[in-house]
Amino acid sequence: MVRQLKKVGDETFRICKDVVDEMILVSNNEIASSINQFYMDTRTIIEPAGALGVAGYQKYIQENNITNNNFISIVSGANMDFSRLRYISEISDENEVFISVEISEVPGSFKKLYNYIYPNNVTEFSYRYNDNCKASIYMSFHCGGKSQHISNHLIKDG
Numbered sequence: 351m352v353r354q355l356k357k358v359g360d361e362t363f364r365i366c367k368d369v370v371d372e373m374i375l376v377s378n379n380e381i382a383s384s385i386n387q388f389y390m391d392t393r394t395i396i397e398p399a400g401a402l403g404v405a406g407y408q409k410y411i412q413e414n415n416i417t418n419n420n421f422i423s424i425v426s427g428a429n430m431d432f433s434r435l436r437y438i439s440e441i442s443d444e445n446e447v448f449i450s451v452e453i454s455e456v457p458g459s460f461k462k463l464y465n466y467i468y469p470n471n472v473t474e475f476s477y478r479y480n481d482n483c484k485a486s487i488y489m490s491f492h493c494g495g496k497s498q499h500i501s502n503h504l505i506k507d508g
Contacts, residue, residue: 376405382442384408388425397429398438446473448490455485467491 358366376384381398384405388396396404403423411421440446453459460477467489474490 374406374409376402376409379441380405380409382438385438386442395430395435396425399429400425446490447493448474448488450486450488452480452484452486455479455481455483459485460487463487 381401384401385396388394388401388404404425407421407423453463470491470493472489472491476488478486480486
């Protein structure tokens, strides 16, 4: 049974209200990237909740172009499900993009889609035929840091 926290505890909220100056939002990919980086630096696997602080200060440093400073984060917990490591490893790779698009079910549509991705390596692919008009494509590919460029073309050109 999974229990969700619906409200921060009263005492926790009171303390945070008095001592927290700023909050930084991080994505699941940023958390996974922090777990990966922490492992590379220390050969220690930390759980996602424990990686939140690391992901937060890494994002803060990057957004504010900070150099030559020390940052500290409390890394707590070792509640890592071993079967989730593959997923964390995959989403921490910032050079891999996952897309889900609909294309017209006409000759040449798939080639047009692939022309945006080529010569990048496709790592996962699924083609779902919906009807005579549309097909759904789900694919992952390595983009070598060009994900924004590729995404912009896919969105713009449809």
